[in-house]
Every structure is written in C-alpha cells, then in structure tokens.
Amino acid sequence: MNGLEMYYEIHGVGQPLVLLHGGAGAAEMFSQIIPALSEDRQVVAAELQAHGHTADIDRPLRYELMADDVAALIGHLRLGRADVMGYSLGGGVALRTAIQHPTLVRKLVLVSTPCKREGWYPEVLAGMGQSGPESSEALKQTPMYRVYSRAAPRIQDWPVLLTKLGEMLRRDYDWSRDVANLKIPTMIVVGDADSVRTSHAVEFFELLGGGKVDGGWDGSGMPSSKLSILPGTTHYTIFSSPALVGAVKPFLDAPMPQA
DSSP: OTTOOOOEEEESOSEEEEEEOOTTOOGGGGTTTHHHHTTSEEEEEEOOTTSTTSOOOSSOOOHHHHHHHHHHHHHHTTOOSEEEEEETHHHHHHHHHHHHOGGGEEEEEEESOOSBGGGBOHHHHHHHHTOSGGGTTGGGGSHHHHHHHHHOSOGGGHHHHHHHHHHHHTSOOBOHHHHHTOOSOEEEEEEEEOSBOHHHHHHHHHHTTTTSSOOOTTSTTOOSSEEEEEEEEETTTGGGOHHHHHHHHHHHHSOOOOO
C-alpha cells in the first residue's frame, strides 16, 4: 500500500472501525479498550508508518501521506465505508482521511485531536518541538519506547522515528476550512486536563455545526456531530479509559442521520 507494508490487527465482526494510535505509539495503546469496542463490530487496529510493527520507508512523516495509507488499507481489506477513530497523531491522520477520502469514512471519532496546530497548549507545542535524535536516549525510559522496542522490526530506528516526528510536529497547519466543509458525522473527545485546549475543542465542534442553537425539546436542533469532555482525564490516560468507550459506543451505534 503506497510502498508501505502496514501492520494491522483485526478483532471482532460487524461494522468496521479503524483504530489509529498516537505518535510513537502502536495498536497496543488500545489494548484495554479493544475488547469492549469489538464486542459488536470489527476493529482494525492499524500501525502507521515507522510505528509499532510497521517499518519505516524512505519518505517523511506527514498526516496527508499516512491518511492515504489508511485509505489504501480500507480498500485492501474491502471494508466499504468504515468508521475511523484516531487518538492524538492518529486523530490527525483520521481527520485527513475523512477530508481526503470522504467516500470511505462513515463516522469519524477524534480523540485528543486539534484541527490546527494552535489547538495544543503552548507548553505542549514546545515539547513537540524538542523531538529529535538528541531526545531519543532520554525517551528510552518512557512507556512509548518499551512498546516500540517490543514491536519494531528495527529498534535502532528509534532516533529516526523521533527525528521524523519532530520535523512533522513543528510544521504549522490549520484545517479549519476543510473541517467546516466536512459532511461526515464526527465526534470530538477530549479530557478536561488534556494537551488539547478545551476552548479549541469547542471551537472545533462549532466548525462542525455544533453549539449553534438550542437543541430544542424535540431534539430538532441537535447536530449530527458530538462533543464529549471526559472528567478527570489527561492526554495520557484518555486512550485507555473506560469512559472513552462509554462516550464513543453510543455515537457509533446510533443510526446514520438522514441526508
């Protein structure tokens, strides 16, 4: 697929849900919630370029390129219109997949994901800017490296991953105009102590048509997209939180809105 041999795991049967992990992570990040998500659907937990079991290739890391990889995976597995759920970096890839390949995405779930770079807190952006070969040794003490060392086909590529990640994360982006034109039912989920600014999550929701009018006694003013802010949750606990499953499943299970 696009010159990439992408690793993926399939759990359960039913409506397909493609799961995309965060930066320097792997499908293993979702191990605590995959059993609940796959009870009544087919979960495809994919690993992006240079992450987990998926080896790197000779190209930079870009949200847009990885979105094309995800679209190719959906086509390769003949999933039809799949639901796509991404966390952090994986959420950016999920969003770009919906923007670039809207006919392949049925519903979209974005966890701890901004639609523009300024959606992160300034101190988080500063930390992202430091990702590179000089930080690779210190980051070997983190859970991210432990996951990488168990899965990566070439663990010596850890500094390469961080270098490519840092270069990508330092690039500015603002997909607000694309988001405003998105017709796919979308759910935004953030923690109340997330790395994504809570105010940005609200701004993002409004771009999708939410928060514009009162919902009404009959619910006629309810938007097709949803916003969930999980209490007592950080960027580092949200992807394994049972509360995330509790928020997401009703959205995925609901009938598609009338065109």
